[in-house]
Amino acid sequence: MNNYDAIIIGAGACGLMCAVQAGMLGKKTLVLERNEKPGAKILISGGGRCNYTNLYTSTDNFVSENPKFLNAVFAQWTVDDTVAFFENFGNIEGQEKTLGQLFPVSNKAKDIVATFTQLMYDTGQDIWLNTLVKELKQEGTGYVLTLERNGRIEYITAPKVVFASGGLPVAKLGASDFALRTARGLGLEVVPTAPGLVPLTITGKEADWYASLSGNSVYARVYNDKISFEENILFTHWGLSGPAILQISSYWRAGESFTIDLLPKFKLRELIAAERNAGGKRTVGQLLQGYFTKKMVEALARFLPIDVKIASLSKADANLVVDTIHQFKVKPAGDKGYDKAEVMRGGVSTAELNPKTLESKKYPGLYFGGEAVDITGWLGGYNFQWAWAAGYAIAQDI
Template sequence: MVYDAVIIGGGACGLMCSAQAGLLGKRTLLLERNDKLGAKILISGGGRCNFTNLHTSPTNFISENPNFLHSVFSRWSVEDTLSFFRCYGGIIGEEKTLGQLFPKSNKAKDVVSMFSKLMYETHQDVWLQTEVRSVEKLDGGYSVHLLRQGVEERLHCSKLVIASGGLPVGKLGASDLALRVARHFGLSVVPTAPALVPLTITGKDADWYASLAGNSIFARVFNSKISFEENILFTHWGLSGPAILQISSYWRPGDTFTIDLLPKFRLEELIKTERSLGGKRTVGQLLQGYFTRKFVDALAKFIPVHVKIASLSKVDAKLIIDVVHRFPVKPAGDKGYDKAEVMRGGVSTTELNAGTLESKRYPGLYFGGEAVDITGWLGGFNFQWAWSSGHAIAQDL
């Protein structure tokens, strides 16, 4: 069989690329390392798949060149995604929070089934349990060295799409293939790191965090670059929850960030109001109107929770306000790729054509999805990038 392109990776980008190519009357061969397609899609959002976000724009992404996204998103928008899912899968998006859209059925398998059906109907071929070992340049194309169900093979193609994802979640077949291929061809790679990942705390405060494991608080987490208002979750090893995952993408080892534990209120005003009423309650009693008893007791390590409001000195009042609204955190590290949602960094956008994602130096070689230096926020943004990049590549095959 002669194919218009070979696609490496049966995740979101690879599936979209193959499906879109099929709709254009092209034939592709998709190579997938696992024994099924869309492994990461199936576990996303707790098996519900937050497949896009209504508020998607380049500002929701981290990259050395976020403007690169303008061209791709102009060719395939959130509206295009919604129309595509509705038309070919009968999948209706339902907003949960902050623009996050899930299938109304709450089943991620519906997304994978849609792509499998569409690829079957458009005669796209799929080889499962196929591990790509290396890629070489040939005159007029590329040679792919692979291990297919235990047997080594080589196949040649004129166009090759690398949609093999990034390094997170090794048990789902994560691979550094895209990075290895890029480096092998001398392409620039932006340094990679886990992103959207829980953060660890060690040292003198480690036991304090561990004692609060399981407690969740709505908070504002911020640094000099960015701010997020969502829940944080205390764990036995540090911090997790949506707001922490978000800020982790902007965190580097050695950095400190700040947590406003009470972002919807001004503690200074609450104390002032309490004083006007006589200030008979203690600091702890005041805070129990906003936090759990367990959390207030834990704050006793940092602030005088047993002092009555009426007796608070200016120094103590400032201390309490600073701790609640400007709680400093200096993580020791992160939980690594196995717990990360995505990878930060990847193949530099300077190496790729903004409209097609084809290599500027190697015609017929494309990179899409997580392999590229485009990292979205939590909440469906990374899926939208995968759909949009897969579509962009398919138009050029």
């Protein structure tokens, strides 16, 4: 027999926060992690710098069948709580980058993980690394887990189990559908999953045009009928990436198109009019070179009369130039899949969970948090804020 109050599957952001918060309340937990070290995804986030929250977090920054589900959790654990937690327990001060993104001043994700490993030690929590959880079964008023550890199959029981095992992105870090398979096996609803915050691919006759611009970054507004994002886009040899593309990908479905305003800070029609008033001696291409790289202007020659002088530009061609730059249509063929995705869309339906505790409504003592749930944040620290808040909320109930 063991004396664990709960077993937590996954030593990621949600699982680690859950363990230390439970420990602070005098509980004893065991964290099971299939990797050889905790916080594997934390360590690579933000290029190893870890954008650990966003100062402007609200339910509007999440994709879910029911984003308002987050209200009860975020009421318990706020962005201020996250900032204070890392300042007090990790001596980590945050520095704001763009759009409310908060990084450690040290720019080291390992400082975030070190905060948790120290607190795990201080509060007497246990962690088993290189441990694969293979099955969960309900037994009496608790649960029994089948583990593969040290080359052997073992069994362990606990009155409460927390699924903080993440989702499908980045298989090399141990990504797994274990939480989803278990939920389905228990008869819980799982919202269909797909890669989120993921680069998009272009194939067919347009592919060579995008590839010719590989490496070029453009500040743009990317939008569809659901949402709009204004950040950089990056052309690649297989399509499009960059912050604005990753953001729109969570609101995109196969077969759909979206629009890019390649010059969101200016009104090209007004620039053309001003050029006409100045004599219109410059060509369309020369005008555009004031706002784009030479390579970009050359590529746009495929669609635009860039060698025509502004003074000679017909109304129809002027409209073509304006519409192409401000309303550039894109219809991706697909995405780069889970290995290139930052997160997973979909997951265990929020309808199955208590919004305050994240406990299963059908299975007492069984909790789901983090990426396994149908809660997907935007790029920029939102997913970490959800993970910390979920871990805290679950710990309060444990």
